[in-house]
Amino acid sequence: MIDTQTAGSDQRWLSFRVGAQLYAAPLGEISEVIRDGEITPVPGAAGDLLGIRHLRGRIVPVLDGRRRLGLDEGQDLDVGQIRLIMLSHGAHLVGLRVDAIGDLVSPGHSGIAPPPPGAAARVDDPVYGVIPWQGSFVALLDVGRLCRLPAESEVA
Numbered sequence: 001m002i003d004t005q006t007a008g009s010d011q012r013w014l015s016f017r018v019g020a021q022l023y024a025a026p027l028g029e030i031s032e033v034i035r036d037g038e039i040t041p042v043p044g045a046a047g048d049l050l051g052i053r054h055l056r057g058r059i060v061p062v063l064d065g066r067r068r069l070g071l072d073e074g075q076d077l078d079v080g081q082i083r084l085i086m087l088s089h090g091a092h093l094v095g096l097r098v099d100a101i102g103d104l105v106s107p108g109h110s111g112i113a114p115p116p117p118g119a120a121a122r123v124d125d126p127v128y129g130v131i132p133w134q135g136s137f138v139a140l141l142d143v144g145r146l147c148r149l150p151a152e153s154e155v156a
Contacts, residue, residue: 015102015138016085018065019072022138023098023127024105029143031088033101036079053084053095060086062095068146069126087143094147105138107131112140124148 013024014033039051039062048067053060062084066073081100086093112129126146130137143149 011106013105013138013140014085015105015133016065016083016098017100017102018069018098021069021071022102022133022136023065023069023141024102024138025085025087025096025141025143025146027104029088031086031093034084034086036082036084036097050097055086055093055095058093060093060095062097063147065096065098068096087147089143089147089149092147092149094149096146105131105133115139 012027014027014030015022015024017023034055037053039053041051042049042061045051048064050062050064053062065071077099082097083101084095084097085101086095108131110132112131114129115125115127116130124145126141126143128140128142128145130139
């Protein structure tokens with residue numbers, strides 16, 4: 001879970017588009033952004049796991065951002081814009097395929113608001129909060145919940 005002490009107005013987030021919605025992950029938990037590439041499917045894996053990818057000697061699971069966030073499969077994708085965001089949470093590295101990379105955002109003076117009522121109905125919903133951005137809003141993601149990783153207190 002995101003620590004509200006560190007999620008203050010000075011923290012920066014990298015925004016990205018999945019479907020028509022803008023999401024963002026804390027910049028401190030993003031190791032890199034790379035082009036979409038060869039992903040090896042894993043038989044019997046969860047529906048939102050695209051597969052695994054080899055990245056500089058590490059085997060990295062790659063999640064489909066649309067499926068993980070409960071969005072429809074996109075028919076209007078610009079394949080040249082698709083990227084993999086490598087999310088780093090503790091010792092874990094997980095890739096997230098997104099439709100396009102956006103801007104760096106910061107909550108600023110407006111702060112982080114809770115998700116809209118009913119928006120976080122799923123138990124495993126990764127949306128931490130929202131911030132206003134360019135006439136709309138950006139949904140801020142909790143990387144641990146997004147990647148279904150154990151809380152640091154649960155790791156021995």
